[in-house]
Amino acid sequence: MATVLGANQYGKAENRVVRIVRDTPRHEIRDLNVSTSLRGEFTAAHATGDQSQVLPTDTQKNTAFAYAKLHGISSIEDYALALGRRLLKATPAATAAQVRVEEYAWDRLGQHAFSRRGGDVRTCVVTVGRDEDGTHVLSGLQDLVLLKSTDSEFKGFLKDEFTTLAETDDRILATSLIAKWRHTRTDVDWNASYADARECLLSTFATSYSRALQETLHLMGSAVLGGQQELAEIRFSAPNKHHFLVDFNGFDADGLTNDGEVFIAADRPYGLIEAQVSRDDAPPPGDAWLHVPGFV
DSSP: OOOOOOSOOEEEEEEEEEEEEOSSSSOEEEEEEEEEEEEEOOHHHHHTOOOTTOOOHHHHHHHHHHHHHHTOOSSHHHHHHHHHHHHHHHOTTEEEEEEEEEEEOEEEOSSSOEEEOOSOEEEEEEEEESSGGGOEEEEEEEEEEEEESSSBOBOSOOOOTTOOOOOBSSOOEEEEEEEEEEESOSOOOHHHHHHHHHHHHHHHHHHSOBSSHHHHHHHHHHHHHHHOTTEEEEEEEEEEOOEEEOOOTTSOOTTOOOSSOOEEEOOSSOEEEEEEEEOTTOOOOTTTTTTOTTOO
């Protein structure tokens, strides 16, 4: 039986890169989780064990740390683009380099003291190709936990003999959102673009009436694209964090009622809603989403 090597890539996952800027008495901190990978013509490494065209994963790790100092981290997108270009230059057999970054935020307590902030995490996935058409930037966030206590319904859905869910015109809507949006350019003020997109997601969620989480995601995606013309698309992965009204009827307590006030938060199982919102004239994504898990 003959075999053929299929798609492959290799790299160094989850390098914890912490950069302290101490040029002045007021220090700055950038706390990153950086994963790198190279894809290209590495058949010999798989078929015969020939490593002559392979840049070691340890070198990728070292480059990620070195570039935190040499290039700096004005934004995670700018850092990832520079790192990807350096890895591609160092590996002639590679056709593309992908850099994935998660940034953890810290709140300032003084000139050089900080407190790690909980909540959502800023992310990017940058693919650097041999030409500009092969370079793609996905900005985004994850672990953005959102909840609205009213202005949400779920009714009129399909039913069969196994349906027990009751219709409701007033429920809690909650999710832990993952969102990634694709840029069509690389000459972007990454920090301002991210801040605008995040604020747009939050304000749309807060102010829109929801007939389903699907509708809410579509509204949020349309609002982000409407606010930034250089964005081609946005993709969501949104678990529906169910909250069920606690039944007080079995309690031996006179006059105790539960009028939409006490809920049990169920973490499993959960509905998982995924959606993509694109401009109708968006350029094709190329390899932008290749090996980015969890998105339709």
